[in-house]
Amino acid sequence: MATDTDVFLRIHRGEEHIRDxxxxxxxxxxxxxxxxxxxxxxxxxSRKHAELARDSAGNWWVRxxxxxxxxxxxxxxxxxxxxxxxxxxxxxxFSLLYRM
Numbered sequence: 001m002a003t004d005t006d007v008f009l010r011i012h013r014g015e016e017h018i019r020d021x022x023x024x025x026x027x028x029x030x031x032x033x034x035x036x037x038x039x040x041x042x043x044x045x046s047r048k049h050a051e052l053a054r055d056s057a058g059n060w061w062v063r064x065x066x067x068x069x070x071x072x073x074x075x076x077x078x079x080x081x082x083x084x085x086x087x088x089x090x091x092x093x094f095s096l097l098y099r100m
Contacts, residue, residue, distance in 0.1 A: 007060065009038070009089070010097040018094075023060060028052045030091065031065075044069050044092035060098070062089050 011018040021038055028037035033047040040049070046067035053061050060083045064071040072090035073081040081087070089096040 007085075007098065007100050010099050011038075011040075012095045012097070013042075013093055020099075023052060023054075026054045029065075030089075030096075038096075040091060040094050042092050042094070045094070049091055050089070059083070067091075 008020050008022045010020050029048050029051055030036065030038040030040060030045075031047050031049040032040060032042065032045040036048060038052075046065070046069070048065050049067040050071045051063045051065055053063065055061060061080060062071065062073060062078075062083060063080045064078065069092060070077055072078065073083075073087055075088075075090065083089075083098045085098060085100050087098045089098070
């Protein structure tokens with residue numbers, strides 16, 4: 001089981017590396033709003049677009065929050081997906097690589 005400091009998202013927009021975000025706590029929201037834990041600045045991203053949540057076994061899941069443009073993992077549209085190291089979450093023109 002990975003601990004808080006072990007896993008992070010490497011965020012890219014196109015070819016540009018934006019930042020790395022460590023996954024902390026049990027829930028983080030991704031969206032356009034400045035009031036979420038992971039902000040992606042783009043009109044195509046919903047204010048609260050997707051949620052990252054950790055289950056009781058320590059696994060991280062991504063869940064689409066009924067966003068306007070949807071969430072993909074590894075190029076497949078999804079509403080919910082358990083993340084494995086190397087998975088890529090795609091939101092609009094952002095890619096978020098789940099790393100350790």
